[in-house]
Amino acid sequence: MKRPPIKWELVAKDGEARCGLLHTRRGVIETPVFMPVGTLGTVKGTRFEALESAELDARIILGNTYHLWLRPGAETIAACGGLHRFIGWERALLTDSGGFQVFSLGALRKVCEEGTEFRSHVDGSLRFLSPEVSMQVQAALASDIVMAFDECAPGEASHEVARESMLLTARWAERSRKSFNVLQNEGSTQQEQKAGESESSQQTAGGRGNEQRSSSVLPPAPASCFLSFKSALRAPHSALELSGEQALFGIIQGATHLDLRRESLARTVEIGFEGYALGGLSVGEEKRVMYQVVAETAPLMPVNSPRYLMGVGTPEDLIECVARGLDMFDCVLPTRNGRTGQAFTSRGKLNVKNAQWTRDMRPLDENCACMVCRRHTRAYLRHLYLTGEMLASILLTHHNLFFFLDTMRRVRQAIRSGDFTRFRREFLEGVNSGVA
Numbered sequence: 001m002k003r004p005p006i007k008w009e010l011v012a013k014d015g016e017a018r019c020g021l022l023h024t025r026r027g028v029i030e031t032p033v034f035m036p037v038g039t040l041g042t043v044k045g046t047r048f049e050a051l052e053s054a055e056l057d058a059r060i061i062l063g064n065t066y067h068l069w070l071r072p073g074a075e076t077i078a079a080c081g082g083l084h085r086f087i088g089w090e091r092a093l094l095t096d097s098g099g100f101q102v103f104s105l106g107a108l109r110k111v112c113e114e115g116t117e118f119r120s121h122v123d124g125s126l127r128f129l130s131p132e133v134s135m136q137v138q139a140a141l142a143s144d145i146v147m148a149f150d151e152c153a154p155g156e157a158s159h160e161v162a163r164e165s166m167l168l169t170a171r172w173a174e175r176s177r178k179s180f181n182v183l184q185n186e187g188s189t190q191q192e193q194k195a196g197e198s199e200s201s202q203q204t205a206g207g208r209g210n211e212q213r214s215s216s217v218l219p220p221a222p223a224s225c226f227l228s229f230k231s232a233l234r235a236p237h238s239a240l241e242l243s244g245e246q247a248l249f250g251i252i253q254g255a256t257h258l259d260l261r262r263e264s265l266a267r268t269v270e271i272g273f274e275g276y277a278l279g280g281l282s283v284g285e286e287k288r289v290m291y292q293v294v295a296e297t298a299p300l301m302p303v304n305s306p307r308y309l310m311g312v313g314t315p316e317d318l319i320e321c322v323a324r325g326l327d328m329f330d331c332v333l334p335t336r337n338g339r340t341g342q343a344f345t346s347r348g349k350l351n352v353k354n355a356q357w358t359r360d361m362r363p364l365d366e367n368c369a370c371m372v373c374r375r376h377t378r379a380y381l382r383h384l385y386l387t388g389e390m391l392a393s394i395l396l397t398h399h400n401l402f403f404f405l406d407t408m409r410r411v412r413q414a415i416r417s418g419d420f421t422r423f424r425r426e427f428l429e430g431v432n433s434g435v436a
């Protein structure tokens with residue numbers, strides 16, 4: 001590998017809270033960082049110019065492997081030069097592995113040693129996702145940070161179920177790492193030859209089964225996947241020009257069982273990743289339990305690598321988990337709630353539909369400096385929302401993204417100045433005081 005794809009350095013620490021710099025090939029990201037979610041290649045309701053503006057200044061956004069794999073397809077995105085070029089975003093991108101989306105399909109999926117079989121929510125077709133397929137799709141997307149393919153146990157999973165799931169995640173992590181390394185270390189020409197060989201070996205390997213396999217043996221992926229991937233490699237602007245420049249994060253599972261979390265962490269660190277994530281939280285467990293898992297696990301995570309809490313959460317969750325030593329966060333809340341008429345403010349959530357705002361000439365949040373709060377009133381936003389105007393979603397989403405991103409700016413400032421404890425107390429008092 002030419003150079004480390006990412007490098008994280010600690011800038012300041014206040015208690016367990018860490019402030020750092022994540023160097024990527026597409027710019028420097030200050031941590032703790034909130035990453036807006038761009039499920040289908042768009043952060044819903046927001047233009048990229050707004051995300052890049054000094055006001056929001058989002059340095060990294062997410063793409064969802066599952067959704068992009070189904071539509072428009074990894075082959076199409078690779079042919080368009082990778083996800084950055086396809087969507088017109090030059091800053092950093094992180095893609096998830098697709099594991100969580102498949103988990104949320106519930107009864108529509110079937111998990112076996114090799115991977116997960118599921119029915120597409122788009123057209124009902126039968127699809128198969130495995131560590132190898134996920135790595136190939138994420139290589140084709142050419143994201144800057146790739147997530148290992150994991151299995152997510154429900155929040156209330158018993159010890160036995162959670163352990164089995166955690167061990168499967170560990171075996172899949174090893175397969176993800178191996179597959180990722182092959183993809184990264186070989187040049188495009190070698191990749192093409194390799195794909196040709198893989199294709200012919202796949203044709204003789206037969207179908208996939210449910211039998212147990214040693215983690216040291218790479219199981220076959222469906223031939224159709226390799227065919228798609230092979231043609232993606234031949235694409236005129238192959239995303240794999242970037243081979244060797246992606247980073248891979250491992251995911252720690254174990255539901256709410258602290259011993260399993262510790263075991264998962266040890267197994268994941270042993271394999272070795274460029275960053276480490278806590279997965280399987282905020283999936284039905286109580287909030288205090290989630291905080292406990294974070295508090296017990298985060299301090300044991302490698303100190304020189306970024307620590308990412310996947311899919312969490314509210315502004316309070318971000319502050320509480322920064323306080324427990326985590327660096328990276330993503331959540332659909334600011335965008336999703338923006339579309340359903342809910343604003344996050346320094347005094348808690350504001351429901352824009354409420355009749356009490358009919359003639360209220362105040363901004364959404366009197367402490368907010370965003371362009372929506374500088375120009376528009378609660379009365380106007382309520383009117384837009386109730387009349388179904390698309391501008392309501394756009395403005396609420398902008399305010400919410402600003403609130404999340406600006407909160408993280410203030411968090412970083414507080415950590416750097418050794419003032420995080422006071423900031424945390426005042427922030428939590430504020431959001432719990434209620435909008436009036």
Ligand SMILES: [Zn+2]
Pocket residue numbers: 364365368369370371372373374399402
């Ligand atoms: Zn605002």
